[in-house]
Amino acid sequence: MTMVATQPLTDTIAITRTFDGIEAAAHRVIAQAGGMASVVKDARIAVLKPNFVAGRSAETGSTTSFALLKAVAEEVRACGAEPVLCETPGTEFDREATYTILGVEKFCEENGIRIARVDPEGGEQDWLELKPSGAKRLRTFHKPKFMQDACYINLPVLKTHVVSAMTLSMKNTMGILPRPDRRSMHTFGIDQSIVDMNLGIKPDLIIVDGSVGQDGEGPLYGDKADLEVLIAGHNSLAVDLACCDLVGIKPRDIPHLKLALEQLGEPAWNVVGENPGLIKQFRLPEQKKLYRFIFWLMYPLDYPYTMLVERGKHFCTTLYGTGLVGNRPQIKEANCTHCGKCVEACPLPNVINLQTLKVNYKTCQRCLLCFEACPENAISVKGYSGLRQA
Numbered sequence: 001m002t003m004v005a006t007q008p009l010t011d012t013i014a015i016t017r018t019f020d021g022i023e024a025a026a027h028r029v030i031a032q033a034g035g036m037a038s039v040v041k042d043a044r045i046a047v048l049k050p051n052f053v054a055g056r057s058a059e060t061g062s063t064t065s066f067a068l069l070k071a072v073a074e075e076v077r078a079c080g081a082e083p084v085l086c087e088t089p090g091t092e093f094d095r096e097a098t099y100t101i102l103g104v105e106k107f108c109e110e111n112g113i114r115i116a117r118v119d120p121e122g123g124e125q126d127w128l129e130l131k132p133s134g135a136k137r138l139r140t141f142h143k144p145k146f147m148q149d150a151c152y153i154n155l156p157v158l159k160t161h162v163v164s165a166m167t168l169s170m171k172n173t174m175g176i177l178p179r180p181d182r183r184s185m186h187t188f189g190i191d192q193s194i195v196d197m198n199l200g201i202k203p204d205l206i207i208v209d210g211s212v213g214q215d216g217e218g219p220l221y222g223d224k225a226d227l228e229v230l231i232a233g234h235n236s237l238a239v240d241l242a243c244c245d246l247v248g249i250k251p252r253d254i255p256h257l258k259l260a261l262e263q264l265g266e267p268a269w270n271v272v273g274e275n276p277g278l279i280k281q282f283r284l285p286e287q288k289k290l291y292r293f294i295f296w297l298m299y300p301l302d303y304p305y306t307m308l309v310e311r312g313k314h315f316c317t318t319l320y321g322t323g324l325v326g327n328r329p330q331i332k333e334a335n336c337t338h339c340g341k342c343v344e345a346c347p348l349p350n351v352i353n354l355q356t357l358k359v360n361y362k363t364c365q366r367c368l369l370c371f372e373a374c375p376e377n378a379i380s381v382k383g384y385s386g387l388r389q390a
């Protein structure tokens, strides 16, 4: 098999625990990994790419913590560059609603982080075409034009994933790509496409947020892992292998890491900071073939669908909007006292109708804050992607 020589010979991977707080740990791990100045160099912009895949808070282990982003933004500014956040959630979620649920706008405003709202549908004005040599399936894709002269800081979460088994740094870059490219990745085969994408977009720094992390049926509704760790490095594959070590996962059990090892070769790395060894033995998600097939099918069907509907609509958003799929809340009339706590907890307007006790699935973003807020256990969660309910 031909090896593509793309990885540096030896990476320095810094590992630190977050016992003294995520922010302090973030500053420490950046220093241990070589400091921010060597990342920013003379770039005017540093692109911060968190994992904001959906409106599930960092406390659930689904998304990148604000404390990590805050520390990174401070370090970037201290090096004379502007921190710019760029992230589009999964296609089945609305970007603005996700930002509202997570409080992204307010957080960024308070912390001097500009939000880059690139056209998620891939309009030419915002995107630069990439055709990395050695790509096998995803031969052409795009990154935002403004990233051309920027440095790229990837801030994924250490968690499992019902489709790709684990999502770490190699997969997190997907949120930078426009939706049509993500559709190609799913249609052509997600595992090889992740490897191909990493041939074209390489982070200058990666800090994996394992302050909580998620185990089991991640990336949204798995079990909180409470790992209390951050992992930083420069080589995505090396960082992901180091993460696997911390949670007892064999990298070759993760299809895209297996392909990356075969095609890019095994990277070498040194660990600095702490090396805690196994923090928690992770359980990978159950392989649900039917679920994976249906999830995959939404993407090829999206090609004809988008030709018929208005720009910005996708087959999966319409499908989730029917209320027939997805981990969605449902109110059990018999248990409900009409207290209104679910409506108060919902960050979006007019999603729950207290009179009819119906949820509007067209606008519901499946954050499950209503489910958590209900004192009467009157909300159940329907769906197939694994939430454990008491």
Ligand code: SF4
Residues within 6 Å of the ligand: 329, 345, 346, 347, 348, 351, 352, 359, 363, 364, 365, 366, 367, 368, 369, 370, 371
């Ligand atoms: S109805 Fe519930 S799950 Fe849907 S957006 Fe509101 S709080 Fe989140």
Ligand code: SF4
Residues within 6 Å of the ligand: 331, 335, 336, 337, 338, 339, 340, 341, 342, 343, 373, 374, 375, 376, 377, 378, 379
């Ligand atoms: S919080 Fe529970 S009991 Fe109260 S209105 Fe909502 S569903 Fe009904």
